[in-house]
Amino acid sequence: MSRLSLGCIADDFTGATDLANNLARAGMRVLQTIGVPGAAPDTEADAIVVALKSRTIAASVAVARSLAALQWLRAQGAQQIYFKYCSTFDSTAQGNIGPVTEALMQALGSDFCIATPAFPDNQRTVFNGYLFVGERLLNESGMQNHPLTPMTDPNLVRVLQAQTTHPVGLIDYRVVVQGEAAIRARMAALRADGVRIAVADAVCNADLLRLGAALKGMPLVTAGSGLAIGLPGNFGLAPGNEADRLPAAQGLQAIVSGSCSVATNQQVMDFIAAGKPALAIDPLRIASGMDMVAEALAWADAHIAHGPVLLYSSAEPSAVRAIQGRLGSDQAGALVEATLAAIACALVQRGVRQLIVAGGETSGACVQALGIAQLRIGAQIDPGVPWCHARSPLAPEGLHIALKSGNFGRSDFFRAAFARLPA
Numbered sequence: 001m002s003r004l005s006l007g008c009i010a011d012d013f014t015g016a017t018d019l020a021n022n023l024a025r026a027g028m029r030v031l032q033t034i035g036v037p038g039a040a041p042d043t044e045a046d047a048i049v050v051a052l053k054s055r056t057i058a059a060s061v062a063v064a065r066s067l068a069a070l071q072w073l074r075a076q077g078a079q080q081i082y083f084k085y086c087s088t089f090d091s092t093a094q095g096n097i098g099p100v101t102e103a104l105m106q107a108l109g110s111d112f113c114i115a116t117p118a119f120p121d122n123q124r125t126v127f128n129g130y131l132f133v134g135e136r137l138l139n140e141s142g143m144q145n146h147p148l149t150p151m152t153d154p155n156l157v158r159v160l161q162a163q164t165t166h167p168v169g170l171i172d173y174r175v176v177v178q179g180e181a182a183i184r185a186r187m188a189a190l191r192a193d194g195v196r197i198a199v200a201d202a203v204c205n206a207d208l209l210r211l212g213a214a215l216k217g218m219p220l221v222t223a224g225s226g227l228a229i230g231l232p233g234n235f236g237l238a239p240g241n242e243a244d245r246l247p248a249a250q251g252l253q254a255i256v257s258g259s260c261s262v263a264t265n266q267q268v269m270d271f272i273a274a275g276k277p278a279l280a281i282d283p284l285r286i287a288s289g290m291d292m293v294a295e296a297l298a299w300a301d302a303h304i305a306h307g308p309v310l311l312y313s314s315a316e317p318s319a320v321r322a323i324q325g326r327l328g329s330d331q332a333g334a335l336v337e338a339t340l341a342a343i344a345c346a347l348v349q350r351g352v353r354q355l356i357v358a359g360g361e362t363s364g365a366c367v368q369a370l371g372i373a374q375l376r377i378g379a380q381i382d383p384g385v386p387w388c389h390a391r392s393p394l395a396p397e398g399l400h401i402a403l404k405s406g407n408f409g410r411s412d413f414f415r416a417a418f419a420r421l422p423a
């Protein structure tokens, strides 16, 4: 087997398919595993993405799981490690990003790495260390209302510095635009000054290509999925589409959405406005002991034969705040995730073979409940979201599944995505 170029550790499941999608589009053969596999993979790959659900858990647990993933990836011969986090830098105050980066650096014997969530294809840009979503600063983008990881500071140097003991610096756009040599010189100067992690500006794909070239040979890179376009060239691989040709779609269609992000809320509204069948799952009714799974399935049984059904807990920020005030944010999140995962499993048992899950934590809960161990990455639906194919004990012949990041996808995503599957 040829040597693995990139070993990737993603801190959530939607983020993992996002990264795998970008690597495949940039010319790498990619394998995505759910958690750390027990054995070596049986297919050749240039990159392996290990998907963890480590974004919102205690930092010490996130570190332990990431180190286990690192150990496995190194055993597969990975030449460079890529720690993938969210393009909106989602993390709790204690972070997983700072502590996991520190731990990976230590384990790899590395004293310097960069950090950039920039993903210009999805309007995430970093300028003078400030993260923009479209034309808005991160803290004005809707991410300030995230149920689990509210992002209230757009300055990434400050956000990261609060999560790590390592000094954090900046490689600004004036350096990045000059290219590889200038970036390398800036990294050397920062390192000499004692900086250990440098936030890197990137406002366009050309910046990410320049950064990628400058990162050749570094043991560790940390980034959103955007940087993926800049790395395959370092391993002699040219852009091309290495996405798998997935089997023809069959079976029933469903969408399960636990994301309360701005884009997902719009996608839910679009689906409802188009007259498609949608059922809201109320966290307070779950908490009161109602059997929401049975209720949801009885509803789904009446509609699912005619086309895709949507089951959603997605809600506007004021409603989410009210629920969290009653239940606590962690408990509300866990209750909703468990319910949506049980619904997803029951839908697959009823014959759903084309499933969209919206939200990273929600996807983690559903994919784990479905017992999926590995995903094949197919064609992109919208930037950052590919169709995938996976086997589950509940669907041994396999099912198509798309894990949609909360803020990704056009507003008609829930209606348009199914038509993108191979017939």
Ligand SMILES: Nc1ncnc2c1ncn2[C@@H]1O[C@H](COP(=O)(O)OP(=O)(O)OP(=O)(O)O)[C@@H](O)[C@H]1O
Residues within 6 Å of the ligand: 012, 014, 015, 146, 147, 148, 258, 259, 260, 261, 264, 283, 313, 314, 315, 319, 320, 323, 324, 332, 333, 334, 335, 336, 337, 358, 359, 360, 361, 362, 363, 404, 405, 406, 407
């Ligand atoms: N109505 C609700 N009230 C409170 N919490 C909710 C509600 N609906 C969903 N949640 C919880 O909010 C969290 C949403 O996080 P999730 O990662 O699934 O979506 P996201 O952050 O938009 O997606 P991504 O991580 O891909 O950007 C989950 O833990 C979910 O259970």
Ligand SMILES: O=C(O)[C@@H](O)C(=O)CO
Residues within 6 Å of the ligand: 012, 014, 015, 016, 018, 019, 085, 086, 087, 088, 224, 225, 359, 360, 384, 405, 406
């Ligand atoms: O980077 C992103 O925005 C996504 O891949 C993600 O991680 C959402 O959870």
